[in-house]
Amino acid sequence: MSAITDKPTRINQLDALESESIFIIREVVAECKKVALLFSGGKDSAVLLKLAEKAFYPTPLPLTLLHIDTGHNYPEALSFRDKRAAECGAELVVRSVEDSIAQGRVQLASEDASRNAAQSVTLVDAISELGFDALLGGARRDEEKARAKERVFSHRDAFGSWNPKAQRPEPWTLYNARLKPNENVRVFPISNWTEIDIWHYIARENLELPPLYYTHKREVVRRGHQLWPVTHLTPPRPGDRIETLSVRYRTVGDMSCTCPVESIADNPEAIIAETLATSISERGATRMDDATDEASMELRKREGYF
Amino acid sequence: MGAPDRNPVRPAAGTDVLRFVTAGSVDDGKSTLIGRLLFDTQSIPSDQLVALKDASRRRGRGELDLALLTDGLEAEREQGITIDVAYRYFSTTKRHFVIADTPGHEQYTRNMVTGASNADCAVLLVDARRGILRQTRRHAFVCALLAVPHLVIAVNKMDLFEFDEKVFRTIEKDLRHLALELGAPDPIVIPVSSLLGDNIVTRSAQTPWYQGQTLLEVLETVDPARLDYAFRLPVQRVARQTGTLAIGRWHDFRGYQGQIAAGSVAVGDEVGVYPGGRRSTVKAVYAPGGEVSRAGAPSSITLELETQIDISRGSLIGSIETPPQESDAIIADLCWFSERAYDPRRRLLIKHMTRTERVVIEEIEYGIDIETLSKVAAPESFSQNDLGRVQLRAAKPLAFDLYRENRTTGAFILIDEASNETVAAGMIFSSALQG
Ligand SMILES: Nc1nc2c(ncn2[C@@H]2O[C@H](COP(=O)(O)OP(=O)(O)O)[C@@H](O)[C@H]2O)c(=O)[nH]1
Numbered sequence: 001m002s003a004i005t006d007k008p009t010r011i012n013q014l015d016a017l018e019s020e021s022i023f024i025i026r027e028v029v030a031e032c033k034k035v036a037l038l039f040s041g042g043k044d045s046a047v048l049l050k051l052a053e054k055a056f057y058p059t060p061l062p063l064t065l066l067h068i069d070t071g072h073n074y075p076e077a078l079s080f081r082d083k084r085a086a087e088c089g090a091e092l093v094v095r096s097v098e099d100s101i102a103q104g105r106v107q108l109a110s111e112d113a114s115r116n117a118a119q120s121v122t123l124v125d126a127i128s129e130l131g132f133d134a135l136l137g138g139a140r141r142d143e144e145k146a147r148a149k150e151r152v153f154s155h156r157d158a159f160g161s162w163n164p165k166a167q168r169p170e171p172w173t174l175y176n177a178r179l180k181p182n183e184n185v186r187v188f189p190i191s192n193w194t195e196i197d198i199w200h201y202i203a204r205e206n207l208e209l210p211p212l213y214y215t216h217k218r219e220v221v222r223r224g225h226q227l228w229p230v231t232h233l234t235p236p237r238p239g240d241r242i243e244t245l246s247v248r249y250r251t252v253g254d255m256s257c258t259c260p261v262e263s264i265a266d267n268p269e270a271i272i273a274e275t276l277a278t279s280i281s282e283r284g285a286t287r288m289d290d291a292t293d294e295a296s297m298e299l300r301k302r303e304g305y306f
Numbered sequence: 307m308g309a310p311d312r313n314p315v316r317p318a319a320g321t322d323v324l325r326f327v328t329a330g331s332v333d334d335g336k337s338t339l340i341g342r343l344l345f346d347t348q349s350i351p352s353d354q355l356v357a358l359k360d361a362s363r364r365r366g367r368g369e370l371d372l373a374l375l376t377d378g379l380e381a382e383r384e385q386g387i388t389i390d391v392a393y394r395y396f397s398t399t400k401r402h403f404v405i406a407d408t409p410g411h412e413q414y415t416r417n418m419v420t421g422a423s424n425a426d427c428a429v430l431l432v433d434a435r436r437g438i439l440r441q442t443r444r445h446a447f448v449c450a451l452l453a454v455p456h457l458v459i460a461v462n463k464m465d466l467f468e469f470d471e472k473v474f475r476t477i478e479k480d481l482r483h484l485a486l487e488l489g490a491p492d493p494i495v496i497p498v499s500s501l502l503g504d505n506i507v508t509r510s511a512q513t514p515w516y517q518g519q520t521l522l523e524v525l526e527t528v529d530p531a532r533l534d535y536a537f538r539l540p541v542q543r544v545a546r547q548t549g550t551l552a553i554g555r556w557h558d559f560r561g562y563q564g565q566i567a568a569g570s571v572a573v574g575d576e577v578g579v580y581p582g583g584r585r586s587t588v589k590a591v592y593a594p595g596g597e598v599s600r601a602g603a604p605s606s607i608t609l610e611l612e613t614q615i616d617i618s619r620g621s622l623i624g625s626i627e628t629p630p631q632e633s634d635a636i637i638a639d640l641c642w643f644s645e646r647a648y649d650p651r652r653r654l655l656i657k658h659m660t661r662t663e664r665v666v667i668e669e670i671e672y673g674i675d676i677e678t679l680s681k682v683a684a685p686e687s688f689s690q691n692d693l694g695r696v697q698l699r700a701a702k703p704l705a706f707d708l709y710r711e712n713r714t715t716g717a718f719i720l721i722d723e724a725s726n727e728t729v730a731a732g733m734i735f736s737s738a739l740q741g
Contacts, residue, residue, distance in 0.1 A: 013322055015595075015605070018594050022565070023542070023564075026543055030542050055606070056545060058555075058556050059561075141395070142394075148392040148394060149391065149393075168728045169419075169420045169731070176721055176728045178721060178726040192404060
């Protein structure tokens with residue numbers, strides 16, 4: 001540990017967010033029996049994991065890392081996931097949508113259809129198999145309309161369903177994590193962070209991320225205001241013009257439904273500058289499935305989505 | 307008036323955050339006001355703006371209806387009302403903002419309570435045509451009850467009166483009188499048109515008679531600082547390091563983890579552990595960034611003490627000069643949240659900071675008639691959204707401060723032990739006389 005530093009009593013917004021998140025993470029671990037942190041290797045879950053490490057320092061992380069692998073993840077994200085899991089010393093459990101498909105628990109419209117919705121089934125199965133009563137997730141309220149009303153402690157029934165009307169009020173910071181058997185609570189410690197806060201934190205803490213988040217050359221096709229990556233899951237359509245551009249990902253999700261943005265930013269500060277200058281939202285720029293359906297997130301959440 | 311032609315606003319590094327709650331009666335123009343605030347501060351991403359224009363046209367609401375921006379969940383749209391608190395974020399060069407947008411519908415007092423509980427400031431809307439409504443009175447009352455430090459009232463739709471000063475002054479006078487009557491902070495009253503943007507972000511040319519600040523200017527400058535209270539650290543958990551892993555510095559490590567609720571603490575300070583008041587000295591303080599010699603609210607810290615005393619989740623570590631009160635019997639103001647009315651046969655728990663204990667409501671002293679805001683002697687029960695004052699007795703003594711002195715250590719929720727539902731929010735008014 002470095003030299004003792006004096007800290008002013010007034011703390012700035014990023015410190016306040018950090019302390020709020022640590023408070024929430026500690027509440028979950030204190031009130032619940034078996035806690036998992038959903039870790040995909042994406043930037044929000046990387047921030048969440050860092051906050052969890054800080055929350056319990058200098059003692060070991062009292063939680064399990066859980067990843068629901070859609071089988072459509074970028075290999076760079078998976079190797080980062082494994083590396084970070086090994087570093088932090090917590091157990092990493094991976095459950096895959098492929099297995100759910102093989103078991104007939106999930107039926108996809110087609111082989112390369114988006115597995116975003118399908119992962120709800122695998123997630124709910126993993127929760128009951130492993131007996132988790134609390135799951136920490138990196139969702140933020142600024143991402144999407146249905147998230148703006150999400151509680152920090154989001155109560156789910158045994159089927160993982162979210163019922164907007166049955167959510168518990170959260171005055172002050174008095175979270176109610178009491179559960180009946182087989183129920184679970186999804187907890188969002190970074191609810192109040194925005195995309196720009198995440199990048200400020202990554203810069204300040206010098207957090208490592210998968211290289212996909214920084215500029216790299218990639219073959220893409222322009223569709224509307226989005227750039228669709230050329231992958232085996234999203235092959236070019238007849239007549240498409242393939243371009244090789246300098247791009248980066250703003251979110252690293254399922255390969256079949258996440259788009260990169262044009263960028264030459266190769267470090268967090270450059271990304272902050274770009275994010276402040278851009279006027280398009282994170283989801284708008286990057287998610288193939290959301291542009292079409294305003295209510296799609298709300299629907300997925302009712303079905304047990306995170 | 308369109309969006310002002312200037313560069314999108316940028317938060318400066320190290321700026322602070324203001325949390326404010328918005329409330330108004332249905333149709334007073336709250337959605338339009340929030341949409342206007344976000345639009346004029348260039349906080350709406352371009353794709354959402356496109357979606358907003360589409361939705362406006364689709365639903366026959368003109369080119370751009372800013373009210374649709376905050377339009378909520380499908381379940382809400384079906385009923386045509388907002389049912390839940392929504393949180394929104396934006397920033398300017400001066401500050402970061404968190405809006406707790408609470409629904410206007412009468413039956414959702416509980417959401418106003420939730421939104422106001424963490425707010426540094428409340429923005430209430432009044433429709434210039436309708437003046438002060440029952441809802442306005444109720445919202446101001448809740449702000450006073452929840453001890454929201456600042457009150458701003460936007461008198462909206464001034465465009466319908468050609469920005470007539472007389473209309474505004476009459477309503478303003480009534481509002482000041484109302485705040486005084488309810489014990490709410492003296493309000494900042496602003497004549498606005500959310501529809502046209504007057505005095506929201508840009509100063510209106512239509513109100514030369516108004517010398518005050520725009521709504522955004524007020525929000526950028528009100529002081530969110532709390533008073534400098536005595537040190538309070540509710541203990542969330544005890545971190546222990548034992549076994550073979552624990553070597554050197556961390557041998558036999560025992561750290562008390564929590565978020566500082568008030569004041570600050572430094573290495574060498576003598577502190578008390580409440581309830582009980584046993585004392586020890588601070589050996590080390592760990593903040594999220596590492597070891598520090600002093601930390602203050604709202605930092606989440608780990609505290610090491612010189613001596614090992616019995617401390618567990620629910621203990622309150624605090625100042626010895628200004629200790630908290632201790633009692634198992636308290637008098638408190640309640641807002642009943644549950645759809646199920648209060649039933650004395652059901653078992654209740656109190657969650658007060660990090661402590662959960664069994665509790666009973668020994669007596670309902672009075673209820674508040676939400677129509678007249680007058681006291682109703684000893685009602686039998688509470689229904690959803692009812693407010694009132696009660697006497698509680700907890701199974702074990704609690705260490706607390708009065709809510710008006712500390713909004714963290716003076717607040718609690720009640721939980722139904724069988725259903726696990728959060729049934730009420732409470733604010734400690736005083737300790738009850740023993741016996
Ligand atoms: N003339 C005028 N109409 C307004 C103003 N603000 C809102 N409105 C209209 O009042 C109605 C209700 O507004 P809305 O924002 O949906 O109200 P809410 O129910 O309080 O959220 C809508 O038809 C708005 O266009 C204003 O400043 N002037």
